[in-house]
Amino acid sequence: MNEENNALLEAISKRFKLLSDSNRLLVLSYLKNEEMNVTQIIDATGLKQANVSKILNFLAQEKVVGRRKEGNSVYYHIEDESIFELCSIVCENLQKSTANFAKLVSSENPFLNAS
Numbered sequence: 001m002n003e004e005n006n007a008l009l010e011a012i013s014k015r016f017k018l019l020s021d022s023n024r025l026l027v028l029s030y031l032k033n034e035e036m037n038v039t040q041i042i043d044a045t046g047l048k049q050a051n052v053s054k055i056l057n058f059l060a061q062e063k064v065v066g067r068r069k070e071g072n073s074v075y076y077h078i079e080d081e082s083i084f085e086l087c088s089i090v091c092e093n094l095q096k097s098t099a100n101f102a103k104l105v106s107s108e109n110p111f112l113n114a115s
Helices: 003-018 022-033 038-045 049-061 082-104
Strands: 065-070 073-078
Touching (some): 022 038, 022 073, 022 082, 038 073, 049 065
Antiparallel strands (some): 065 073
């Protein structure tokens, strides 16, 4: 592989890293609907201030969220809506997998209700 391919793979890996933490997804889910400041995010999520700040800095560094300063507050908003497309694809796949698993684990399954 050449350097360009390696750089592309690294960029893709970073994007998926965004989705690898449930607290990041929680913060993103609140920001999807409205712009919020750190205090509002802490109140909505129940996460600690240090965690929220770390998450927001990471997401801003990756240009998924943007910042807007108003007085003493900094408000965060979604910059890259495509992150929700990735989440949607994963959710649809999980839904299909769950349905397929439910079919496999039917009442005729020899491991269920074994007496």
